[in-house]
Structure formats: C-alpha cells, structure tokens
Amino acid sequence: MLFFKVFYFVTFTQLPQIEIIPCKICGDKSSGIHYGVITCEGCKGFFRRSQQSNAAYSCPRQKNCVIDRTSRNRCQHCRLQKCLTVGMSRDAVKFGRMSKKQRDSLYAEVQKHRLQQQQQHSQMLGEADALSPHYSLSSTGLSELPDELGGYMDQQSPEGGSAKVCFYLNIQPSPDQSGLDIDGIKPEPLCDLGSGNGFYPYCSFSSGDMSPTVSMDELEHLAQNISKSHMETCQYLQEELQQSTWQTFLQDEVECYQSKPKEVMWQLCAVKITEAIQYVVEFAKRIDGFMELCQNDQIVLLKAGSLEVVFIRMCRAFDTQNNTVYFDGKYAGPEVFKVLGCDDLITSAYDFAKSMCSLHLSEDELALFSAFILLSSDRSWLQEKSKVEKLQQKTQLALQHMLQKHQRGEEILTKLICKVSTLRGLCSRHTETLSAFRAVYPDIVRAHFPPLYKELFGSDFEVLPADSS
Numbered sequence: 001m002l003f004f005k006v007f008y009f010v011t012f013t014q015l016p017q018i019e020i021i022p023c024k025i026c027g028d029k030s031s032g033i034h035y036g037v038i039t040c041e042g043c044k045g046f047f048r049r050s051q052q053s054n055a056a057y058s059c060p061r062q063k064n065c066v067i068d069r070t071s072r073n074r075c076q077h078c079r080l081q082k083c084l085t086v087g088m089s090r091d092a093v094k095f096g097r098m099s100k101k102q103r104d105s106l107y108a109e110v111q112k113h114r115l116q117q118q119q120q121h122s123q124m125l126g127e128a129d130a131l132s133p134h135y136s137l138s139s140t141g142l143s144e145l146p147d148e149l150g151g152y153m154d155q156q157s158p159e160g161g162s163a164k165v166c167f168y169l170n171i172q173p174s175p176d177q178s179g180l181d182i183d184g185i186k187p188e189p190l191c192d193l194g195s196g197n198g199f200y201p202y203c204s205f206s207s208g209d210m211s212p213t214v215s216m217d218e219l220e221h222l223a224q225n226i227s228k229s230h231m232e233t234c235q236y237l238q239e240e241l242q243q244s245t246w247q248t249f250l251q252d253e254v255e256c257y258q259s260k261p262k263e264v265m266w267q268l269c270a271v272k273i274t275e276a277i278q279y280v281v282e283f284a285k286r287i288d289g290f291m292e293l294c295q296n297d298q299i300v301l302l303k304a305g306s307l308e309v310v311f312i313r314m315c316r317a318f319d320t321q322n323n324t325v326y327f328d329g330k331y332a333g334p335e336v337f338k339v340l341g342c343d344d345l346i347t348s349a350y351d352f353a354k355s356m357c358s359l360h361l362s363e364d365e366l367a368l369f370s371a372f373i374l375l376s377s378d379r380s381w382l383q384e385k386s387k388v389e390k391l392q393q394k395t396q397l398a399l400q401h402m403l404q405k406h407q408r409g410e411e412i413l414t415k416l417i418c419k420v421s422t423l424r425g426l427c428s429r430h431t432e433t434l435s436a437f438r439a440v441y442p443d444i445v446r447a448h449f450p451p452l453y454k455e456l457f458g459s460d461f462e463v464l465p466a467d468s469s
Contacts, residue, residue, distance in 0.1 A: 035047055219401045232282075280374070301375060399413065
C-alpha cells in the first residue's frame with residue numbers, strides 16, 4: 001500500500017539541511033528549531049497557541065494517544081504533553097546560542113537521517129508499501145521521480161469494459177474509523193414533511209425506488225463525522241493561512257516563476273495538485289460509509305472527484321481582496337502561472353474560488369459539500385450505484401440540516417448544487433489542457449510527473465508492455 005507523505009514548504013534558515021530531521025512531535029517534515037525542538041510548522045503553531053492561551057486540554061481516552069502526522073489534531077492534551085516531554089519551551093535558547101557540543105550533535109543527527117533517507121530511497125522502488133516518491137531537483141530543474149507505473153491491475157467494469165485500478169489508490173482503513181453503520185439502517189415509511197416529527201425524507205433513487213428516512217440524530221452524527229474528518233485532513237489550518245495572507249510573491253519572484261521552462265512549471269503544479277489530493281484521499285477514508293463501499297467504487301469516486309474537492313478546498317487558501325491563492329509558500333496571483341499557457345483554466349479556477357468565498361461557508365458546511373461532491377453517484381463504472389446513491393443522499397440531507405442549523409437561506413444549497421456543473425467543467429478543462437501539454441511533452445509527463453497524478457488524469461496514461469521498454 002502507498003502511504004502518502006505530507007509536504008510543507010518553508011524556508012530553513014537555522015541549520016543547513018536541518019529539515020531532513022522529521023518533526024520530533026508528529027514525524028512530519030520539519031522547518032527548523034522552534035522553542036528548543038526540531039518541529040514542523042504545524043506543531044510549532046500548536047505549541048505557540050497553547051502557551052498564548054494557557055490552554056487546559058483534556059484527553060478523551062487514557063492520556064496515551066499516539067501523536068503522528070495523521071492523528072496529531074485528535075488529542076490536544078497528548079500532543080501538548082509530547083511537546084513538553086521532548087523539551088519545547090517558550091524560554092528555550094535559540095540555535096545561535098547552542099554550545100559547540102550541541103551543534104555537533106545536531107549535525108551528526110542530520111548526517112544520520114540523510115543516510116537513512118538514502119537507504120530508504122534505494123529500497124522504495126521494490127516495496128509495495130513505499131512512501132510517496134522523493135522529489136529531488138535535477139540539473140534541468142525537473143524533479144526526479146521514480147517511474148512506478150508497473151503497479152496496475154485490470155478490473156472488469158459492469159459494462160464489460162476494463163477499468164484500470166492503480167495501487168497508488170489502494171485504500172486501507174484509517175485509524176479511529178467508527179460511527180454510523182450505513183448498511184445497518186433499516187427502511188422506514190416516508191414521512192410527511194409537515195408532520196414535524198424530526199425526519200427528512202430522501203428524494204427518489206434514479207431507479208425509481210424510494211430510499212429510507214433518516215433521523216435528525218443520524219444526520220447530526222454524520223455531519224459531525226464529516227466535519228471532524230475534514231478538519232483532520234485539511235492541508236493547512238485556517239489560522240496559519242490567515243497569518244500568511246500578507247506574504248504575497250514580490251514582482252521579482254513572480255518573474256522568476258514566469259521565466260521557468262514550461263515543463264518545469266507544469267511539473268511543479270502537478271506535484272502540488274498531487275499533494276492536495278493525498279489529503280482528499282485521507283478525508284474520504286474517514287467518512288462514515290466510504291470504506292464499506294467496494295474497492296472498485298472507492299477508487300472510481302476518488303479518481304473522478306478528488307480534483308473537484310481540491311478546487312473546493314482552494315477557497316480556504318484564497319484571498320479575495322487581492323485575488324491570490326496560497327501556492328508554494330506564499331500567496332500567488334494568476335500571473336504566477338502564466339508560463340503554463342492555460343490562462344483560461346487559471347482564470348476559471350480563480351473565479352470559482354472567489355465565488356465559493358462569496359458564500360461564506362463555515363468549515364462544517366465546506367466539509368459536507370466536499371463529501372457530497374466526492375460521493376457523486378452518477379460517476380461511470382460504479383458497481384454498486386444504489387449504495388453510493390444512498391450515501392450521497394444522506395450527505396446532502398446532512399448538508400441541508402447544517403445549513404438550516406446555521407440559519408442559512410435555502411438559496412445557499414441551491415447555489416452549491418449549481419456548482420456541480422462548474423466543478424466538472426473545470427476538471428474537464430484541466431484534462432484537456434493536460435492532454436495538449438502531453439502531446440508536446442510526452443516524455444516529460446511519463447518520466448517526471450507524479451505517478452498518482454498520471455493515474456488520476458487521463459485514460460491514456462497506461463502501462464507500456466514489458467517488451468516495449
């Protein structure tokens with residue numbers, strides 16, 4: 001199985017290549033020494049906020065929660081205790097005041113991790129459960145990515161065609177996955193909307209059958225599950241994004257991006273999209289009912305909907321005042337992407353993010369709309385369409401329930417539903433633009449684009465026969 005890496009893009013100024021040492025709290029990519037300990041930006045910000053507010057956290061379990069990259073937001077108490085245990089302190093000395101012995105020890109640790117990474121990298125290509133490829137720049141400016149397209153298997157679609165299923169989307173359950181049993185809900189008679197009995201009726205199935213009703217408690221439970229899953233898998237915390245809004249690319253930095261070779265900028269964007277999609281995959285795995293779908297349908301939904309959710313999440317990192325979006329460490333305007341040669345797509349993506357921001361959705365509402373899009377039951381090649389349909393309809397009712405709970409007008413739901421076609425248009429345009437680029441640079445796409453990106457976008461990213469290589 002492929003476990004996905006998380007990437008944070010920061011500037012390291014304290015020790016050359018100190019970022020090679022993982023965060024001592026959660027194991028994510030570090031950004032330097034913060035409060036006396038090597039940590040990532042997320043754990044640095046968490047510790048700072050805990051000290052500023054003198055927070056008193058409580059643990060819902062036995063005060064022994066595992067703190068890693070995927071679980072670090074689940075228990076603030078255990079995360080803070082780990083911060084303190086490893087030595088984080090507001091009074092910690094900075095690196096410049098370290099003794100020579102401390103600095104030598106730190107350099108030795110850097111060397112140790114560099115050696116470990118080299119050993120892991122050499123083993124990565126032959127292991128089915130390898131981590132995401134390591135992106136190292138070559139002399140051409142393109143990141144060197146291992147070509148791991150051999151991990152496909154054929155799977156027959158209901159229509160008799162062949163759907164490619166890639167090991168990059170081999171889904172395994174996430175930890176702490178519990179809650180509502182989608183299949184365990186028994187059908188009940190449809191209720192009268194005006195009866196005030198606390199139930200919503202489903203709309204009709206496309207087959208003409210009527211689906212069961214859902215209680216308010218069930219909707220509340222599902223809404224909480226999806227909201228929690230969303231917050232645990234957001235690529236950036238909202239407060240951290242807000243603190244970065246003033247960091248926009250300067251003109252010389254913009255010109256630097258504009259002067260990059262077209263293929264280098266394309267690869268950079270492909271890597272960024274792939275990173276964002278990895279979070280969406282984790283989000284899907286944590287939604288109640290998703291892991292109960294057959295593996296074919298899980299993969300179909302992710303291949304068809306993951307980029308749409310990335311576009312939705314784009315509004316979280318979008319600044320409407322100066323029309324910029326968070327990209328590669330700072331906020332970037334459309335001009336940063338000029339060398340890509342797809343101004344229409346970039347403009348449409350910015351316009352969509354701006355229109356999403358105008359709805360002023362809460363994180364809960366954004367989470368439920370993302371889940372609704374991801375669980376679209378009209379995707380091609382679904383094997384258990386009615387099961388997906390039931391889950392999507394339940395998610396739509398949970399979204400409607402949340403909007404009513406927040407006293408939002410019905411027109412908000414209507415506007416959100418109308419954005420489905422806009423999202424699909426955006427993704428279609430992305431596919432067309434990628435196809436045009438691939439026609440000119442086939443070798444660049446084959447050798448230098450992330451394997452997951454190639455698997456997701458375009459039916460003609462297929463494995464070549466063994467004798468043709």
